[in-house]
Amino acid sequence: MSESARTHTRQRDDASGATTPAVPGTASFDRLGLPDGILRVLREQGVTVPFPIQAAALPHALAGRDVLGRGRTGSGKTLAFGLGMLARTAGRRAQPKEPLTLVLVPTRELAQQVGEALTPYAEALRLRLATVVGGVSVGRQAAVLRDGAEVVVATPGRLHDLVERRSCRLGRVRIVVLDEADQMCDMGFLPQVTEILDQVRPDGQRMLFSATLDHDVDQLVRDYLRDPAVHSVDPSSGAVSAVDHHVLVVHGPDRYAVTTEIAARDGRVVLFLDTKHGVDQLTRHLRAAGVAAAALHSGKSQPQRTRTLAQFKEGQVTALVATNVAARGLHVDDLDLVVNVDPATDPKDYLHRAGRTARAGRSGTVVTLVLSGQRRETSQVLADAGVTPKVAKVRSGEAELTRITGAKAPSGNPLDGGPVAPRPKNHNAPFRGLGSTKAAQGGSAGRPSRRTTEARKLAEAQRAARVRRGG
Template sequence: MNHPDLPGTSHSDLAPLMTTAPTVPPVASFAALELPAEVLRTLSELGVREPFPIQAATLPNALAGRDVLGRGRTGSGKTLAFGLPLLARTAGRRAEPKQPLALILVPTRELAQQVTEALAPYAEALRLRMATVVGGMSIGRQAAALRHGAEVVVATPGRLHDLIERRACRLGRVGITVLDEADQMCDMGFLPQVTEVLDQVHPDGQRMLFSATLDRDVDHLVRRYLHEPVVHSVDPSAGAVTTMDHHVLVVHGPDRYAVTTEIAARDGRVLLFLDTKHAVDQLTRHLRASGVPAAALHSGKSQPQRTRTLAQFKNGPITVLVATNVAARGLHVDDLDLVVNVDPPTDPKDYVHRAGRTARAGESGSVVTLVLAGQRREMSRLMAEAGIEPTITKVRSGEAELSRITGAKAPSGIPLDGGPAAPRPKNTNAPFRGLGTSKDTSRGAGGKSRKAGEARKLAEARKAARVRRGG
C-alpha cells in the first residue's frame, strides 16, 4: 500500500491507519464495478477505457461506502477516483434548498472549476445538480444556486465559510465529503475552516481524503475524521515519474531574460513559474512585446480573467502561461510537455507540485529550472530533498544546447499589442536583480533603474510647477 517514493511517508506513518476490515480488491475495468449504466455509457462516450491505478484501487471501496485515504501525485486520475462513487451514491436523491448532499472541498478556484468540468458529464447523465462555490465570483449567484437546490457542491473553504455564515448553506445533510489536495489546503492555512466543515457534515457520512503527502496537519485530519479508512498509495511523487526529465540550466545573470524569451518562443505550450505577481506581469509584457503569445496568471487577477486566461492556454491562442504558484496545484493542461522554473522554488514540495503540471496521465514532459552560478549549491540541496537527480547544463541564449533541451528559438520580435518591439536584453556585466523581485530588471539590461526614472520625473514636475508660478 505504501510507496517509498512518496515524500513525507513511511510504513510506520501508515501503520496506525491500516484497517483490519475486509477491503474490496482492485478492478481491471470500469465494467467490473457496480456503476450506474448512465455513468458507464458516459465513460465510453468520452473515450475513458481503463481505470488509472488510483481509480482501480479506490473505486471498489469508495462505491461500497468506505472511508478512503488516497495518495498519489496530481495528474494520476484522482478526480474520477472520488467523483464517480460520490455521484453514483448520490444518484436518485434530491437536495432541499440550501442543503447539499455531497461536498468536494478543494484549495483553489482553478481546481474547483476543473473538478466541476470533469464531473459535469456524469452528473448530467445522472440528473444531479452541481454548484461551484469559490471566491472572486458573485456570492449572490452562488447563494441562489444553493437556494434552488444542488445535490453536489464543489467549494473552496473560504467562500463556503462565508455562505455558511450568511446562512445560505447548511451541511447537516452532506453524506459524502471529499477533501482534494488536502496537503495544500493545510499549507495555505485553511485547516480551521476545513475542520469547521467536517464538524458540520453528517457524522455518520462517508469521508474521502486525497493528498500527495501525509504529514502534520493532514495526518491530524485523517486520524480525527476518517473511520477505518482504506489506504491506497499507488503513484510515485512527481519527481519519481519515469516519463519526466529534470534539467537545471546554469545561466549568466544578465542573459536570463533572453534565455527565458527564447524558451517561451518554442513550438508548443510552456508554463513559466515566477515568485511574484509583479515579476509575472513584467515578464508577460516583455514576451508579448517580443511577439510571444503569453498571458499572466496570479492571485491579483479577477476570477473571470483567470478563467479566460486558462481557457485560452488550454485551447486557444495563448501558448505561454506565466504564473505564480497559484498554478502549481490542480492545473491540468493536455499536451503540456515543458515547465520552467524561471525563479527556482525554495521548497521541495513546491518543486514537486510545479513539476506535476507536466508528464500527466502517463505522458512525457520536462522540467527546467534556471539558476545563477551562486544558486547551484542551494538548488542541489533542494533537488536531493525532493529525490531528484537533474541533468545540469551551462547555457547561453542562442546556443544549440538550449534549443536541444527546451526547443528554444528566437522570437518573431513583432509586438502583439502594438507599440515598439522589446529590445533584446544586452549581455552585460551590470548587476542583475532577478525576475522574481519587485525591482526593475532593466538595470541588468543596460537601462536606468526605476528609482532614477522616478527621481527625474519628480524633478521635472517641480520645475514645471515653478514655471507656472512664475518662479
Template sequence: MTDADRTSTTHGDATPALPPVASFADLELPAALLRTLGEQEVREPFPIQAATLPNALAGRDVLGRGRTGSGKTLAFGLALLARTAGRRAEPKQPLALILVPTRELAQQVTEALAPYAEALRLRLATVVGGMSIGRQAAQLREGAEVVVATPGRLHDLIDRKACRLARVRITVLDEADQMCDMGFLPQVTEALDQVPADGQRMLFSATLDQDVDGLVRRYLHDPVVHEVDPSAGAVTTMDHHVLVVHGPDRYAVITEIAARDGRVLLFLDTKHSVDQLTKHLRASGVDAAALHSGKSQPQRTRTLAQFKASKITVLVATNVAARGLHVDDLDLVVNVDPPTDPKDYLHRAGRTARAGESGRVVTLVLSGQRREVSRLMGEAGIEATVTKVRSGEAQLSRITGARKPSGVPLDGGPAAPKAKNHNAPFRGIGTSKDASRGTGGTGGKSRKSGEARKLAEARRAARVRREG
C-alpha cells in the same frame, strides 16, 4: 510493487480492502455513468480508480496518496455521483461536498464531473472566491446535490446561513496538504465538524504531514489506503535540468524558451514579475498570458481555457498554477524563479509528464544560486542535469526547443528592446562589459580605473550630503 499492491489497511484499518477491478464494467455503476464514460472515451480505469472505486462505491472511507494527474478526480467523483444518484437536495442543503484549495482546481473538478452529473440529473454548484457570492447563494437556494467549494468561500456562505451541511453524506478533501499549507485547516475542520459523523469521507493528498495526518486520524474511519506516484520526481518519463545563466542574459534566454514551438508553463514568484515578463514576451512577439491571484476569476478561467486550447502558447504564472492544473500534452515547465521549498518544486514539476506522458522540467539559476538549488533538489529527491547556457546557443535549443522570437509586438506599441549580452561570454562581477578589454593584459588597468571612478563617485556623494 504495483500501484494496486500499495492499496493497504493502515491507520488502524481492520477491514480488508476489496480487490481492484480490470474495467469500469466490473463495477456496480449506473448504466448512465457507463454510457457517459464511453462517450467521454474513458476506456480503462487508472490504477487509483481501479483500486479505490470498489471500496468507495461500497461506502468505505478512502485515503488516497499521490500527485495530481493520477486520475483521482474520477476515482472519488464517480463513486460520489453514483451514491448520490436518485436523491434530491433541499434548498441550501447539499448532499455531497468536495473541498479543494484553489479556484482553478474547483473549476477543473466541476468540468470533469459535469457530464457524469448531467447523465444522472444531479445538480452541481461551484462556490469559490472571486465570483459573486450572491449568485452562488442563489444557486444553493435553488438546490444542488453536489457542491465543489474552496474552504474560505464555503465558510462565508455558512456564516450567511446560505449553506447548511447537516445533510451531507459524502465529503471529499482533494489536495488536502495544499489546503493546510494555505492556512485553510480551521475552515476545513469547521466543515468536517458540521457534516454527519457517520457519513463517508475521502481524502486525497500528495503528502501526509502532521496536519493532514491529524485530519486522517480524526475524521476518517477504517479507511482504505492507496498510494500512487508518491513523488513527481519519481516519474520516469520526466527529465530535470538546471540551466546556469548569466544575469544580463537571463531575459534573452527566457524569451527564446518562450518562443519555442509548443506550449510552456513559466513559474515566477510574484504577481508583479509575472505581469512584467508577460508584457515583455508579448512585445517580443510571443503569445503569452499571465495567471496569478490578482486576476479576476473570469480572467483566470478564460486564460486557462485559452492555454489548454493552445490559443496562447505561454502561461506565465505564480504558484497558483502549481496545483490542480491539468493540461494535456504539456511537455515543458520552466522555473524562471527557482522555488524555495521542495514541495513547491514537485508540484510545479507535476504539471508535466501527466498520465504517462513525457515531460521536461527546467530551472534557471544564476551562479550564486547553484548551491541553494542543489540543496533543494536533494531534499526533493531529484537528480538534475546541470548545463551552462547562453541565448542563441544550440545547447539551449536542444534542451528546451528555444528559438528566436519574431520580435513583432502582439498588442501594438513598440517592440521589446533587443536583449543585451546576446552570445557574449560569461564574465565575473565587476569586470568590464567590453570583452576586448579582458585581453592583451589590459584587464588590470580596467579594474583599477573602475575602482578609481567608484572612489571619486563616493567622495562626490559624501560632499553633496555635507553641503545639503
C-alpha cells in the same frame, strides 16, 4: 501493470497500527457496478481502463468506506473519488440550501477543473452540481444553492462565507471529499476545513486525496477518518518519474535572453515565478517581444483567470506566466514543458509545478534556471523532492538550449502596440525582476559618477560667472 505503477493498498487500523488485506482493485470500469449513465459517459470520452488509483480506490468509495489516497499529480484522482461519490448520490434529491455531497479543494482553478470533470457524469445521473469559489458573485452562488444542488465543489473560504450568510446548510451532507488536503493545510485553511467537517453528518463517508500525504494532514486523518482504506500509487519521490528534469546554469546578464527564447518556442509552456510583480513584468516583456504570453496570479479577478486558462488550453496563449497559484489545479493536455524561472524553494512546490506536465502517463520536461550562486540550494530542494536532474551551463542562442527546451528567437513584433522590441543579447543588464535595470531597482547603474557630478557643478559655476560678467 508495471512494477513502478503498482498499487499498494492496505487498510489502516488507527487503534492498533495493524494492516489487513484490502478489497482488490479492478482492471475495468464495467466490473465495478457503476450506473449505466456513468459507463455511457466513460465510453463516450474514450475512458475504458481505470488508472491505478482509480482501480484501487473506487471499490471502497462505492462501498461507502472512508478512503485515504495518494496518487501522483495527473494520476486520475478526480474520477477515483468522483465516480463513487456520484454513484452513491444518484437518485437522491437535495432540498434548497442543503447539498448532499461536498468536495473541498484549495484553489479556484482546481474547483473549476473538478467541477468541469464531473459535470458530464453528474448530468448523466440527473444530479445538479454547483461550484462555489471566491472572486465571483456570492449572491449568484447563493441563488444556485437556493435552487438546490446535490453536489457542491467549493473552496473553504467561500463555503464558509455562504454558511455564515445562511445560504448553505451542511447538516444533510453525507459524503465529503478533501482534495489536495495538504495544500489546504499549507494555505491556512485547516480551521475552516475542520469547522465544515464538524457540521456535516457524523455518520457520513469521508475521502481524503492528495499528491502528498505528510504530517500536515495527520490531524485531519486522526480526527475525521474512520479506519480508512489507504491507497498509494507511486511514492511521492517518484511522483514525477515520467519527467526529464534539467537545471540550466545561466550567466546573470543572459538570464533575460534565455527566458525570452524559451518562451518563444513552438508549443505551450508554463513559466513559474515567485511574485505577482515578477509575473506581470515578464508577461509585458514577452508580449513586447512578440510572444503570446498571459499572466496568472491571485491578483487577477476570477473571470480574468478563467479566460486566461481557457486561452492557454485552446492555444491562443502559448506562454502562461504564473505564480504557484497554477501549481495545482491546472490540467492541460499535451503540455510538455514547465520552466522554473524562479527556482522552487520547497520540495512540494517543485513536485506540484513539475506535475503540470507529464499528466495521465505522458512525458514532459521541467527546466529550472539558476545562477551559479543558487546551485547549492536548488540541488538540495530537488534532492528532497527525490529528483536527480541533468545539469548544464547554457547561453541564449545556443543549440543545447534549443535541444532541451525548443528555444528560439522571438519575432520582436509587439502584440500590444508600441515599438519593436530589440532581441535580448548577452550584454543585457543583469537579471533583476526580468527587465529592470539596476538603476530602476535603486542601484548605482545609470547614476552619474562622482567625477561627472563635480565636473557638472564646475560647469554650472562657470556659466553663472559669465552671466554676472555679461558674457
